[in-house]
Amino acid sequence: MAWFKRDSGDVDPSGEKKIRTEGLWVKCEQCRQVIWKKDIEENFHCCPKCEKHFRIDARTRLAQLLDDGAYETDDDNLVSIDPLKFVDLKPYASRLTAARRDTGLNDAIINARGKLNGRPVIVSAMEYSFIGGSMGAVVGEMIARAVERATDTRTPLIIVSASGGARMMEGVISLMQLAKISAVLARMDDAKVPYISILTDPTTGGVTASFAMLGDLNIAEPGALIGFAGPRVIEQTIRQKLPPGFQRAEFLLEHGMLDAVVHRKEIKPYIARALDFMVKAA
DSSP, X not given: OOTTTOOOOSBOTXXXXXXXXXXXXXXXXXXXXXXXXXXXXXXXTBOTTXXXXXXXXXXXXXXHHSGGGOEEEESTTOOOOOTTOOBSSSBHHHHHHHHHHHHSSSSSEEEEEEEETTEEEEEEEEOTTTGGGOBOHHHHHHHHHHHHHHHHHTOOEEEEEEEOOBOGGGTHHHHHHHHHHHHHHHHHHHTTOOEEEXXXXXXXXHHHTTGGGOOSEEEEOTTOBBOSSOHHHHHHHHTSOOOTTTTBHHHHHHTTSOSEEOOHXXXXXXXXXXXXXXXXXX
């Protein structure tokens, strides 16, 4: 065990209590520096040395985006079932129970209403730690409801994606969510209600193939992995080495698949300026 994770024990030989250091330090995977955890949290959960963006949960995301971290939630009574009685290494029902216990959520998303720089907005923030942020029937239904609510009230919509894709334990039920969400987004577009999509690390699979890339404005965090199939799957299929940085946010921006790559601490003011423009234009 590394020294910065080791518990120093309760009492040293002199009888004085030692300071516990476990959990107070984080090693950045990108620059390999050992960073005081509080410094990372104060830097919007980004490494203060190299600015690597660490993954954050949905509640932290909402607190960063919305004024005073205040919001009200909707649709959080929806619960996934196990339509296929699916079992792989463990039953799908057991995975759901464990994910609910660990995250305190019923599924991999939070629908919230709040204000961003004083403007009312609706935000759907995905939770990657809930079965990889996978999109099953409940996630699809909650996003569809958020889109419809935003359309009917003419409130700008923000969706924060963090997902491994469709939840295959629900089979075709998960896949049909792609078409369902795309359809309600088309209605929203006809109504000229702004929709901003934020793609974070990772945004892959059916989420990328549907709502994550359908925003009026598609922005990503630096270094985010974004794609349909993963790079290892692609390399094994085409039997070629992919170029450096392939499927990272900067690569997608360079190739015209994103509108902007924005540092996490700049996302809120960036969105506020974009909504000022988009609402006036509408």
